[in-house]
Amino acid sequence: MPADLAVLGLGHSGLPLAQAAVAAGIETVGYDEDEETTAALNAGRPPSDGILTAAAVRRMNSRGFRATTDPDVLSEVRTAVICAPTSLGPDRALNLDAVRTAALSLASRLRPRTTVVLESEVYPGATEEFLRPLLEEGSGLRAGRDFHLACSPARFDPGNRRYGVTGTPKIVGGLTPTCTERAAAFYGRLAVKVVRARGPREAEAAKLLETNFRQVNIALVNEMAVFCHDIGVDLWDVIRCAETKPFGFHAFRPGPGVGGHGVSIDPNYLSYRSRSLGYPLRMVELAQEVNGRMPRYVCQRAAELLNEHGKSARGARVLLLGVTYKPDLADQEGAPAREVALRLKQLGAQLSFHDPYVMEWQAAGQPVPRADSLYEAAATADLTVLLQHHRRYDLQGLAAKARLLFDTRGASPTGAAHRL
Structure with a gap:
């Protein structure tokens, strides 16, 4: 029997989709080229970005989910969803290499009547101009006639307790009306609502x-x-x-x-x-x-605060709190903390950091010491800068201990800190 679903790319959008599908009773296989990722998931270990807990991964596995690096499993599925990560290159150019790799792995194994959906972040037109030729040339099949092709952009919000994959409406736009309906039928098994795009x-x-x-x-x-x-x-x-x-x-x-x-x-x-x-x-x-420009402005304000309290940024002990991009998650993707740290180091500051979800951290390729005791570190630092407001932080207590607290998130009680 063919599997219901293959999720290609077990990252920040693919893994939550697989979790939702498994919970809905859909037989799901996860495909990823990274052997470390697949081995960890099959062993019940969660990803390091904290997007799923160990208990959630074990629950998926107990319901039949399996992760693999073997692309041959892709020939056995009715629906294939590409969730490969996209990024920007050093010159800010689009990097769709992971999408290309996933598409080529699928194309040579694509069967007639399979529904293929692209969830990766792409530019308008990519499904037709970029993905479609790869699938057609690699399979010898024609999209819209031999297999169904659609785009349904990921809308997952990590850490959102109210709107998960199933609680958020899914947008679906197919190459043909039939493609749209096939993709909509699949997402109708998962999402609270399916919205059909033209x-x-x-x-x-x-x-x-x-x-x-x-x-x-x-x-x-x-x-x-x-x-x-x-x-x-x-x-x-x-x-x-x-x-x-x-x-x-x-x-x-x-x-x-x-x-x-x-x-x-x-x-x-x-x-x-x-x-x-x-x-x-x-x-x-x-x-x-x-x-x-905001990381630079934060450093400018930090230097001004130190100066107002009789300290120079050069040689000042600065404690950075929260280095992840979102509260209560370990994911550091694109977080401004690294640029803030780099600019403060260029000003001559001596840095340390604290984050309940990050045990080791680097800035500009150099490790930044982690403060094991938050309150002691804040009490000895010349300046403490809150960059991310994790719920574990007691800002009232922290403000009482810190010599000087700069709150870039406006999370501290009124008058307890200098705010952005």
């Missing part, structure tokens, strides 16, 4: 619109943070007042920069596509510029 390009663009909505609004409030500080206005009180408006406003909060698998990467796909047409998406690129 095609894969619309589905791809919807993901980028969602991501850029956050990027642009985060940039707006980051710019407001700088402005309000310069004119002596409490931004956090401004936000508190503004969010009481019951219409036309959605509250965003500033921070030391953006990170993660979406906001720090996806907007580049949209701007990349617009540049290929001969014009930039000015709002998106400006938002990236504004957000990209």
